[in-house]
Amino acid sequence: MKKGIPVLVVFLLLSNFIFSQVKPFRFGFRVAPNLAWLSADAENYESDGASVGFSWGFVSDVTLTENYFVKTGFNINYLNGKLTFPYETILGSDTIPTAGILTRKFNLRNLQIPATIKMRTNRHGNFAYFGDIGFAVSFNLKAKAKDTFAYGDETTEWEIKDISDNIKFAKASMIVGAGVEYFLDNSTSLFLEINFNNGLTNILKGDNKVYPDIKHKAFMYYFELNLGILF
Numbered sequence: 001m002k003k004g005i006p007v008l009v010v011f012l013l014l015s016n017f018i019f020s021q022v023k024p025f026r027f028g029f030r031v032a033p034n035l036a037w038l039s040a041d042a043e044n045y046e047s048d049g050a051s052v053g054f055s056w057g058f059v060s061d062v063t064l065t066e067n068y069f070v071k072t073g074f075n076i077n078y079l080n081g082k083l084t085f086p087y088e089t090i091l092g093s094d095t096i097p098t099a100g101i102l103t104r105k106f107n108l109r110n111l112q113i114p115a116t117i118k119m120r121t122n123r124h125g126n127f128a129y130f131g132d133i134g135f136a137v138s139f140n141l142k143a144k145a146k147d148t149f150a151y152g153d154e155t156t157e158w159e160i161k162d163i164s165d166n167i168k169f170a171k172a173s174m175i176v177g178a179g180v181e182y183f184l185d186n187s188t189s190l191f192l193e194i195n196f197n198n199g200l201t202n203i204l205k206g207d208n209k210v211y212p213d214i215k216h217k218a219f220m221y222y223f224e225l226n227l228g229i230l231f
Contacts, residue, residue, distance in 0.1 A: 023187050026061040030075075030191075030228030038081035038106065041202070042217040048082035048103055059228060061118060069118040071132055076141075077110045083218055086210040087149065091156070099210055100151030108167065108203075108220075109142040116175055123183065131178045136197070143167040166216065168205050174198040179226065193226040 037050040057075030064070060087102035116134025145160045179193025199219035208214040 022063050022066050024063050026063075026187065026230045027058065028060075028228055028230035029056070029058050030226050031056045032224040032226045034077070034079065034222045034224045036079045036081050036220060036222035038083050038203075038218045038220055039199070040083055040085070040218045042085070042208070042214055044208075044211070044214070045083060045085045045216075045218065047218075048084050051080035051082065051105070053078045053080050053222070055112075055224065057112070059230065061230060067120045067122065069120070071116045071118040071134070072114060075112040075114070077108075077112050077138065079106075079108045079110065079220060079222060081106050081108075081218075081220060085216075086208060088209045089149065091151075097209075098151050100149055103148040103150070105146045106163075106167075107144050107146070108140065110138040110171075111141055112136050112138040114175055116177070120181070126183045128181045128183070128189075129179070130181065130193075131176075132193075132195070133176050134174075135200075136173050136175055138171050138173065140164065140167050140169050140171075166204060166206050168201070168203055170201075171203050171220070172200045173220070174200055177226075181230070187231065189230050191226070191228050191230060193224075195224050195226065197222050197224065 032055045034053045035050050036053050038047050040047055055075050055077040057073055059073040061069040061071055082105045084101055084103045088097040088099040091098050114136035116132040118130055118132040120128050120130040143163045145163045148155055148157050175195055175197055177193050177195025179191055181189040181191045183189045199221055202217045203220050204216035204218050206216050
């Protein structure tokens, strides 16, 4: 009898898919402009506003029940953010470091793998509404920066093509979103969604050059407007 219980469960799940109009898997792709900012969490560090970025990727809905899904896939995210913090560097032919304030614009490229629970309403005509919540892990693919260094009454600028040594390889975030699907037929739909990515882990590594006892620490936050199609 005990051996028959798992078989019965599998049979019931298969029956649900067979007699339901909901496909067990749906795949598609998305594009999304984003608005990102860095939130500093270290003494004398400040955020310097939000910056526009972009992302694209592939999405998949794995059906749990008719209106509940595991939503996953992968995204390539281009995220920007600014921080100001104390800094020192050697300028020109100087031999002694000059202290000042650095404004750094971070340009980051990440591979993100999300996993959320998607909860969708019944269809009203061709429309259905949904919300989703879950987590994501991201891996740094490329990082560069544009720096503006202010010291006394003067400023100087430079670009750094690779700051990967200052960026942690992996970071975690929480995702909350809501959107609408427009069905073209029984399974193909266009979707529009706005979501918020809440950074859970510090994205920076290393210590401050002026105050070595202070560690670089900041969290990435961003809103996305997702546009895509599911088949």
